[in-house]
Amino acid sequence: MAMRRASDASVSAGKYRQLVTTIADGSAGEEVRQKAAQDLTEIAEGLIQSPHGGTFLDFTVPKLTQALRSIGFQTKPCPLQSMRKSCLEVLCRLPLNQERGQQHAKVIMEFLLDVLAKDNEECVICVVRGISDMLKNCRGTIANEVVLFVGISKGWYRDAKNVAASMLADEGEPKPIPDFPVLGKDGADGREYKPFSKASAFVKGCHSLKVICDVPVLIVIVYQCYKTAVQSMFAEYLPLAISLLSFAPKVPPSAMSPFKKDIFADICSAQIKTLSFLGYMHRLSPEAFIGNVPPELIRAILGMLRNTPPEVTFLRRELFVAVRMILGSDLRRAVLPFLPQFFDDATLFGVGYTSHETLKGIVYSTLAEITHHIRTMLNMDQMAMAIFMFARNIHDDNMGVNMQTMSCKLLLNLVDSIRQKTEPTNQGRELLLVLLEAFVRKFHTLGQFEIPRVFDRVRNGAEEGKSETVDNVSATGVSASSSHTLSLSDEYRHIHGAILNPHVPITQIITDYRYIVKTLICGVKTLTWALTTGSGACVRSFGSREIELYRRLVKYGFRVLDIHMLLPLPDGSVSIRPSTMTQVRSKEEKELLEHFIGTFNMLPLHDFIDIISDKIEVGQCMICMCACVQ
Numbered sequence: 051m052a053m054r055r056a057s058d059a060s061v062s063a064g065k066y067r068q069l070v071t072t073i074a075d076g077s078a079g080e081e082v083r084q085k086a087a088q089d090l091t092e093i094a095e096g097l098i099q100s101p102h103g104g105t106f107l108d109f110t111v112p113k114l115t116q117a118l119r120s121i122g123f124q125t126k127p128c129p130l131q132s133m134r135k136s137c138l139e140v141l142c143r144l145p146l147n148q149e150r151g152q153q154h155a156k157v158i159m160e161f162l163l164d165v166l167a168k169d170n171e172e173c174v175i176c177v178v179r180g181i182s183d184m185l186k187n188c189r190g191t192i193a194n195e196v197v198l199f200v201g202i203s204k205g206w207y208r209d210a211k212n213v214a215a216s217m218l219a220d221e222g223e224p225k226p227i228p229d230f231p232v233l234g235k236d237g238a239d240g241r242e243y244k245p246f247s248k249a250s251a252f253v254k255g256c257h258s259l260k261v262i263c264d265v266p267v268l269i270v271i272v273y274q275c276y277k278t279a280v281q282s283m284f285a286e287y288l289p290l291a292i293s294l295l296s297f298a299p300k301v302p303p304s305a306m307s308p309f310k311k312d313i314f315a316d317i318c319s320a321q322i323k324t325l326s327f328l329g330y331m332h333r334l335s336p337e338a339f340i341g342n343v344p345p346e347l348i349r350a351i352l353g354m355l356r357n358t359p360p361e362v363t364f365l366r367r368e369l370f371v372a373v374r375m376i377l378g379s380d381l382r383r384a385v386l387p388f389l390p391q392f393f394d395d396a397t398l399f400g401v402g403y404t405s406h407e408t409l410k411g412i413v414y415s416t417l418a419e420i421t422h423h424i425r426t427m428l429n430m431d432q433m434a435m436a437i438f439m440f441a442r443n444i445h446d447d448n449m450g451v452n453m454q455t456m457s458c459k460l461l462l463n464l465v466d467s468i469r470q471k472t473e474p475t476n477q478g479r480e481l482l483l484v485l486l487e488a489f490v491r492k493f494h495t496l497g498q499f500e501i502p503r504v505f506d507r508v509r510n511g512a513e514e515g516k517s518e519t520v521d522n523v524s525a526t527g528v529s530a531s532s533s534h535t536l537s538l539s540d541e542y543r544h545i546h547g548a549i550l551n552p553h554v555p556i557t558q559i560i561t562d563y564r565y566i567v568k569t570l571i572c573g574v575k576t577l578t579w580a581l582t583t584g585s586g587a588c589v590r591s592f593g594s595r596e597i598e599l600y601r602r603l604v605k606y607g608f609r610v611l612d613i614h615m616l617l618p619l620p621d622g623s624v625s626i627r628p629s630t631m632t633q634v635r636s637k638e639e640k641e642l643l644e645h646f647i648g649t650f651n652m653l654p655l656h657d658f659i660d661i662i663s664d665k666i667e668v669g670q671c672m673i674c675m676c677a678c679v680q
Contacts, residue, residue, distance in 0.1 A: 066090060066097055070110050073137065074117040080129035087136035094140045107144060111154045114141060115161045123169045125252055135176055138165065142180025155188040159195045166255065167202050174255030178264045185271045196276045200283050203265050206256055207290035207324075211297045213257045214317045218299055218310060259320040262294075266327030273334055285338040287331065291324050295350035303359040304401075315362050321354055322369050329375030339381065348388050351377075352397060360402025367409055374416045382420050386427055392417060393435040410449050414440075418460045425467050430477050433464055437481055441488040445495065451562040454492075458569045461485055462576055469580040479581070483595065486577045489570055490602050496567065497609030504563060507556060508616060508624045557618045564638070567610045571642050574603060575649045582652055592657045600653070600661045607646055614639040 072078055072086040097106045114137050124131040141158055162177045162184070169177075181199070184192060255261050269287070272280055299306070303314055328347075332339050351373060358366050377385060391397055398413050399406040421428075421436050428436070440457040443449060449457075465485070468478045581596070592600075614636060615627045650658055 066093060066106060067109060069093075070113050073133065074113045076117075076120060080133070084129040084133045084136075087133040087140075091136045091139055094143060098143070098145055107154055110140070111144070111158060115157060118161070123173075125170065127252075131170075131172070131252075134169075134173060138162075138173055138176045138180070142177060142183070152188060152191055155184060155191040156195070159184055159188070159192045163195060163198055163202065166199070169255050170252035171255050171258040171260060172252060174258065174261050175264065178261070178268065182268055182271060185268065185275055189275055193276065193279055196272055196279060197283075199268070200272065200280050202256075203269055204283075204286060204290060206262060206265060207287065207294060209256065210259075210262055210294040210320070214259070214294070214297050214320075217259075217313050217317070218301070218306075259316045262320040263323040266323055266330070269327065270330050270334070273331075281335070284331070284335055288328070288338060291328055292344065292346050292350055294324050295321050295354065296346060297321070298353050298357055303357060311359055311361070315359060315365065318354070318358050318362070318365050318369075322365060322372055325351070325354070325369070325372040326375060329372060332376060332379055332381065336379075345384070345387070348384050352388060352391055355397050356400075358400065360400045360405055363402065363405045363408060366400065366405050367412060370409065370412045370416050374412075374419070377416075377420055382423055383427070385420055386424055389421075389424075389428075389432050390435060392420070393439055407448065410446075411453055414443060414449070414453065415456060418456060422460055422463055425464055428464075428467065430468075430471060430481070433468060434477070434481060436464060437461060437484055441484065444488055444492050451559075451566050455562070455566045455569050458489070458492075458566065458573055461488075462569075462573050465576055465580050469583075482577055482580055483599070486574065486581075486596075486599055489574050489577065490599055490606070492570060493603065493606040493610055496563070496570075497606045497612075501563060501610060501613050504556075504559060504613070504616065505626070507559075508626060555622070556624050557622060560613065560616050560618060560624065563613050567613055568638070568642060570610070571607070571646050571649075574607070575645055575652075578649050578652050582654070592654075592660075597657065597660050600650075600657075603649075604661065611639065611642060611646075614642075 069086045069090045073083050073090070075083070078086075094106075100106075118134055118137055121130050121134065124134065141162070144154070144158070159181070162181055165173055165177050166181065185196070273284060297317065299314060301310075303311060306314060354369060355366075358369060385392065395406075398417070399409060418440070425433075440461050443457040444454050444461075446454070465482065468481050471478050615629075617625050617627055619625060650661075653661070
């Protein structure tokens with residue numbers, strides 16, 4: 051086997067000289083040169099790893115670069131274009147991190163930058179990977195070329211908005227696109243404008259949105275490896291990137307033809323990659339953003355949210371990942387003047403049903419993170435918008451229990467800010483009562499509908515996928531055979547999908563419900579403290595509205611503690627604790643019961659008497675229906 055490998059290496063060593071000579075021979079036919087380039091691509095990997103690797107580099111690099119320069123850049127598919135692409139692949143795969151490769155790094159980098167600036171889209175995309183490897187492996191050799199690359203990339207961003215407009219222009223009125231400038235070592239000048247040629251089969255690399263999507267990776271590598279050389283130039287990317295982000299089509303995406311929609315989706319993808327690049331840039335060089343975050347950046351983000359087509363849900367998801375990256379830092383304060391627009395569902399989700407149903411998690415978690423960090427700077431109107439949005443989410447069962455718990459925790463983080471506001475009106479107290487109403491309603495839903503269905507699933511063994519409940523689920527999601535089936539009203543028939551889903555472990559469901567019960571109980575205690583100890587208009591005697599809310603809290607609050615009667619076992623199954631075993635309670639259950647009772651200890655005595663005076667049947671109801679207080 052070793053002799054065979056040595057023989058193959060010897061044959062390849064003799065063959066590559068013939069192939070490279072054929073490629074460099076301008077008198078040979080185009081198809082012949084194309085075939086030679088393809089054959090060279092196949093044997094190049096083995097030659098690089100063989101003992102002939104150094105000789106291969108010395109012979110191949112000068113001839114290939116000279117041959118590629120002689121045939122020039124191609125504008126349409128042809129054998130020479132295929133030959134160029136194959137030769138570029140060979141050059142990009144050369145091991146330039148070795149001692150022999152370092153000798154050719156400067157020549158290859160200069161040539162690849164020339165391709166990057168002037169060649170077509172196919173060739174430019176091909177060399178991006180090679181340039182990325184060279185930037186990391188040839189630091190001491192190509193420092194001067196790095197400055198040239200920075201100038202090229204800035205020119206791309208400078209022209210990107212004009213290029214995007216031309217791509218969406220009517221065919222009868224082509225807009226001029228700037229030709230890429232001839233660059234010198236000091237930057238760029240000599241810009242010429244030529245009309246967009248629709249006869250060209252290939253898009254010029256500097257006019258390609260696909261290339262724009264790959265450029266941020268190279269720029270980040272440049273900053274990491276050559277920080278001292280380019281740090282002063284790095285801040286110049288911010289206004290150029292914002293210029294691309296602020297692009298908006300003159301025609302709404304819904305009115306575009308399918309062809310134009312595809313083009314606009316590519317534009318949106320380039321904008322999202324650019325926004326992600328700004329997020330990385332802020333992480334690497336936060337000093338470039340200090341006092342330099344114009345409102346145009348936030349306006350551009352809002353424009354992207356409004357204009358992203360509803361058909362491309364994956365792009366909107368990537369957009370929110372980028373928004374979370376850039377607004378997850380101290381830049382989030384810039385959102386404050388625009389916060390009402392971020393609380394608009396039409397802006398967040400667009401008009402698409404799919405995006406509205408599949409992106410709730412990332413959208414609301416991103417918005418919750420931003421709201422949490424700027425909560426002390428919110429005025430009452432902004433707090434009201436946050437409260438109404440996330441209080442609604444508590445009762446949105448399509449979001450899952452974890453997302454509902456997150457909404458509860460965010461609302462509780464706003465309580466102290468509301469309590470500390472001293473206003474002559476009762477707006478702060480009204481917001482606290484809205485929160486209490488939302489929590490009491492959630493107690494009602496959990497205690498009367500959701501937690502009993504968890505018990506039904508445990509009794510029917512649905513956690514092992516053998517439950518007759520799942521097999522006999524009707525179109526409304528309610529078991530027809532369960533002996534514990536509840537008579538649900540229409541508005542609650544859709545809430546049990548996750549509970550009846552056999553693919554979700556019952557132990558995970560129990561854990562999630564225990565967590566939201568704990569959050570709700572601690573929440574009503576916090577709200578009661580705020581209502582009884584707040585400043586200004588937040589404190590006053592309870593009226594009929596407050597008394598009724600606490601009566602309902604007594605009625606439904608104890609029921610949710612029954613979730614602790616479900617005891618997960620080590621084998622993954624679940625047992626139900628008998629109601630007679632009241633002395634066997636977990637520490638968590640005892641603490642929650644004390645917290646819940648402590649909520650009523652904070653009430654004034656006369657208000658507490660009003661709550662229970664004419665509700666003796668509440669106590670009887672608790673004894674009959676709630677095993678945890680028996």
